[in-house]
Amino acid sequence: MSAFPSDVADPPAPPAPVPGPGRALPNGLAAFLVFFSSGAVLVLETVALRLVGPYVGVTLQVTSSVIGIALAAIAYGAWTGGWLADRRDPRPLLAPALVLAGIATAVTLPVVRYAGEVLRGDAASAILLLVALAVFVPAALLAAVTPLVVKLQLADLRRTGQVVGRLSGIGTLGGITATLLTGFVLVAALPSTVILLALAVSLGVAGLGLGWYLHRRAATDLPGAGRARAALAVLGLVGAGLTTVAPNPCDVETAYHCAKVEADPGRPSGRTLLLNSAQHSYVDLADPRHLEYAYTKWFGAVADVTAPAGRRLDALHLGGGGFTMPRYLTATRPGTDNLVFEIDGGLIELGERELGVRQGTDLRAVAGDARLLVAAEATDSRDLVVGDAFGHLVVPWHLATREMAAEIRRVTRPAGVYVQNVIDYPPLRFIRSELATVGAEFRHVALIAPPEAIAGEQGSNFVIVASDAPLPLDAVRERLAEVDSRATLIADAELDDFVDDALVLTDDYAPVDQLLATA
Incomplete structure (x- = not known):
């Protein structure tokens, strides 16, 4: 008996042709x-x-x-x-x-x-x-x-x-x-x-x-x-x-930065250095004593009381930028030896070309990484060390560790002072950790910042002041009141309460970017 056509299985369809690869290339x-x-x-x-x-x-x-x-x-x-x-x-x-x-x-x-x-x-x-x-x-x-x-x-x-x-x-x-x-x-x-x-x-x-x-x-x-x-x-x-x-966005593109120098419309001789579109430094070509930004005024206040007025200093600057502080120290303390470690040689050239930087006996700029260059400096060779190195708005992690602080302490004379600029935002985890880190090496530490920033209400620059010798806190406060009435200095028990149990950063563990996260 024959079957109906619908009961007969259809033969399998032939597979779809796959294109061959064609002739191989040489x-x-x-x-x-x-x-x-x-x-x-x-x-x-x-x-x-x-x-x-x-x-x-x-x-x-x-x-x-x-x-x-x-x-x-x-x-x-x-x-x-x-x-x-x-x-x-x-x-x-x-x-x-x-x-x-x-x-x-x-x-x-x-x-x-x-x-x-x-x-x-x-x-x-x-x-x-x-x-x-x-x-x-x-x-x-x-x-x-x-x-x-x-x-x-x-x-x-x-x-x-x-x-x-x-x-x-x-x-x-x-x-x-x-x-x-x-x-x-x-x-x-x-x-x-x-x-x-x-x-x-x-x-x-x-x-x-x-x-x-x-x-x-x-x-x-x-x-x-x-x-x-x-x-x-x-x-x-x-x-x-x-x-x-x-x-x-760049006038000059260096090996590390998109850099631009802008004239200050309110001050003919004022110049602002922008790195990656962020304000980095301000200099007055006609008056190197002029400090525009608050944190540079705090740096200047500490430098002004570090030694008797007008006495020369041996100063080391970690980060050059617009060379604001070296020019200030040269103007206020003639004969000061300013050694600047700036990782970006292009910024040194830009400073010489547009920001009034003149290298000589009072200012030497060396292109290179500050961590490596500090290690080669002589022990007890500097009265003042200024830490102002940033990658965008962040302190490079390898410059923020206890090992780096130990190198800075080695280079700083027993009565010398280390000042460091830090930017942080609420909840202020990084500045607390950096204070704990610096305090793990230096015997005496203080902090300068606006009171609103210390209270955790806003982001700000913070300046850490550290030394193995007791800090002249009253003299610094008096000088701060003259240059920036909004600045507050805290130390001792008040600083301990602020730092609390913050993490000490080390070369093995320094999550700087994560500490800076505002979440």
Whole structure:
């Protein structure tokens, strides 16, 4: 008996055809594409930190965001590139990926600079969004190149491990090379704008050259390729045009900072130094005795009573910035020896060019990390040590530890004084920890700040005063009353109550950025 047609099982459908990988690229070209695209991602990641710094600072959170978002872009780009490679011939996709990455890199500059003015601040949402605008699209496009190339080279399944391993290693070497080249050479030699535009042009040229080469090998053109090239050219021109009109927050880009010097409209000889768009220093070119910011007045008050008026001092400054305090000490105490450790040689040059800094017998500026340079200083060699080193608004963690305080105490003479500028916000966890840290090394410690800040009602500058000799507290209070009636000095039991059981920071554990978090 025959069965009805509906009772007969349909034969299985043939599997959908999977596009083959096409002809493999020459090994040298494949290696170059993977090396170049992987390296370009790391150049972009390194420069992105400097690009967003003027708007959201250069903190641990910003650095973590750049690394995390770059890794996310690499993951999604590689995933997408592999997905496309299994569904289409990878050869027509390689050149557009490079050209689009170049265009996205060029457009990054105006996008970040326009968006940065809107997103300026240290909120986590602003940091993540601005970093994503700077990194994600070009990094994802570049990450897609490697799986496309790998698919083309997998002509022999018996050599899959060798091909994947070799190209993966080449990509890693490209990233390492680009990181070292950017950090040690490019950033020191070129502004971020030039680095990004050069990278964008390099990607565009590489993409166009690769497209021409593959077109020659194929001896035919793909449908719509002419329109695609025209669209890419238009996008490139638009990106270049936006870059030329985007606002630039820097007058000078040093190896560490986006720096700008602004004239004070209310004081013709006044100049404000801005680093990463934050006010950093103020100097009066005509009157080095003028101290504009409150914390510099507190520094000056302590210096004024450290030794008899007019007596020269041997002073060490950790951080130069606008060189406000070295100029003040030279003017108020002729013959003072000011040794300044400034990590950013570009700021030293900017100070000499625009802020009235004159090096000589009374002022010497050394470019380098203060932690390393202090270790080389002679014991008991300084009457006054001024700590005013910042990365954006944060004291670098390695300058805030007990080990650093011990080095400063070693350099300071027994009757000498250490003053340190700290910025903190409620609930004031960092200033309490830094006081505990300094107090673990120096016998006598005091704190200067506005009473509202000490009460935990507002953020502020705080100045720590420390010495192995008893501090002249009454004399400092009298001088503070003359220069800044809002300043309060606390010490002894009142300071102990303020510090409470705060963490002493060490080289092994110094969560400075987390202590500064306002949450």
